[in-house]
Amino acid sequence: MLKTRVVPTLLYKDFGLVKGTAFDSRRAVGSPMQAIKVYEMRGVDELVFFDVTATANNTGPDFALIDDLADECFMPFTVGGGVRSVDDVYRLLQVGADKVCFGTVATTHPEIVGEATRRFGSQSIVVAIDVRRDHAGVRVTRCSGQEDTEFDPVQFARMMEDAGVGELIVQSVDRDGSMDGYDLDILSAICSAVSIPVVASGGAGTYEHLRQAITESDASAVAAASMFHFTHQTPQAAKEYLAEHGIAVRL
Amino acid sequence: MSPRVAIVDYGLCNVDSVRRAVEENGGDAYVVRDGNDLDRPDHIVLPGVGAFGDAMHNLVDRNLDKALAREVLEVGVPMLGICLGMQLLATSSEESPEVDGLGWIDATVQRLQPTATDRRVPHLGWNDVVTTQSHPLFEGIESGTDFYFVHSYHVCPVDSSVTIATSTYCDGFTAALAAGPVFGVQFHPEKSQRAGFALLSNFLGL
Numbered sequence: 001m002l003k004t005r006v007v008p009t010l011l012y013k014d015f016g017l018v019k020g021t022a023f024d025s026r027r028a029v030g031s032p033m034q035a036i037k038v039y040e041m042r043g044v045d046e047l048v049f050f051d052v053t054a055t056a057n058n059t060g061p062d063f064a065l066i067d068d069l070a071d072e073c074f075m076p077f078t079v080g081g082g083v084r085s086v087d088d089v090y091r092l093l094q095v096g097a098d099k100v101c102f103g104t105v106a107t108t109h110p111e112i113v114g115e116a117t118r119r120f121g122s123q124s125i126v127v128a129i130d131v132r133r134d135h136a137g138v139r140v141t142r143c144s145g146q147e148d149t150e151f152d153p154v155q156f157a158r159m160m161e162d163a164g165v166g167e168l169i170v171q172s173v174d175r176d177g178s179m180d181g182y183d184l185d186i187l188s189a190i191c192s193a194v195s196i197p198v199v200a201s202g203g204a205g206t207y208e209h210l211r212q213a214i215t216e217s218d219a220s221a222v223a224a225a226s227m228f229h230f231t232h233q234t235p236q237a238a239k240e241y242l243a244e245h246g247i248a249v250r251l
Numbered sequence: 252m253s254p255r256v257a258i259v260d261y262g263l264c265n266v267d268s269v270r271r272a273v274e275e276n277g278g279d280a281y282v283v284r285d286g287n288d289l290d291r292p293d294h295i296v297l298p299g300v301g302a303f304g305d306a307m308h309n310l311v312d313r314n315l316d317k318a319l320a321r322e323v324l325e326v327g328v329p330m331l332g333i334c335l336g337m338q339l340l341a342t343s344s345e346e347s348p349e350v351d352g353l354g355w356i357d358a359t360v361q362r363l364q365p366t367a368t369d370r371r372v373p374h375l376g377w378n379d380v381v382t383t384q385s386h387p388l389f390e391g392i393e394s395g396t397d398f399y400f401v402h403s404y405h406v407c408p409v410d411s412s413v414t415i416a417t418s419t420y421c422d423g424f425t426a427a428l429a430a431g432p433v434f435g436v437q438f439h440p441e442k443s444q445r446a447g448f449a450l451l452s453n454f455l456g457l
Binding site: 001002003004005043045046067070071073074075076077093094095096097098099118119120121122123124166167195196197220221250 | 263264265267268271272275301302305335365369370371372373374375376377378379397399401439441442444445447448
């Protein structure tokens, strides 16, 4: 039976790992290489690495850094942040990313996403959908949550599935770093609207939050940053908790 | 002497993870981009991500199809196809119906058909690999061990005796096959941590 994945997320800014709240006020939490070696040793299911400044600075991905990190990463490795073109995807795959994640560009130039899935296959292409709630409703945002778009999250998720994307990472900007739990309403709506895997992200603070995302919204994977970096909780103990609650995980 | 392992690069995917994993398991890995540079390897790995048609075009353009056939089918050098690399061993694929595969295994490649319980494609994540016959490739690996998969298509062999392991997703499919010196795995041993390394180490021992 296919196992639900528990995925630590690493956010990288300038020279170190950071942890944010609502996609802002990011605090440094250490060296990416060190973190990857620890997660490698612990045998986590998968790692997601986001370079959160690459989009804002328009610098593109740091290929040399990803090359170094991927050499130590014998687990599935998804890389996002600043991915602008099909050529960026190609170079990231070449240096060792297993999956490449589009963010802002998916909202401004969705045709680039389609071109990438045709060339590299669905299984290599992921899109992060950053969602924010306000009085007007729910919207997809871009540029690390700085700008709203006109896209409705469910409509945008379907559009990405039609473009051939192999997986979606649904991130709640409001819940990011809050450790109050995922936005289950948005997750459920997207999970039932598409037939590709969906990763829940943004807001996990306890093992119970992970369980809720899986059982109440049918997410294929649960991602978390704060709860693994700032608390004593670990991916392995999370999976033991999920297994006790009848969820298939890799122990 | 560590075995010399040719990693075939046909320009679509990351060969670096495979190269690193082979090295970690004691292989002397080198990357081959043209059939003329194959240089008498002890083992060959054909990795793969991307589309079937593009992959076959690139193999042919780089003289790799004939050079690999000579080494594997005539000399008998063991070759492991990984993911798309396994699918290329088949005669054809639904993904690119107009393109012939290597045709070393009498098999077609078909798209995974979603079921009520397994409705999401690609099949992405860790899933059990159940051995259907005893084989040195899986020596020391318990049947049912999880390996990492990421694929939308799967190989359907005409002769089921080449299947050495299966997985359960979408009503089940061939997860590993073996026919003489030709081996294929639909999962990614280079990304499957301890279990994957055990399998690669077994392969290098063949």
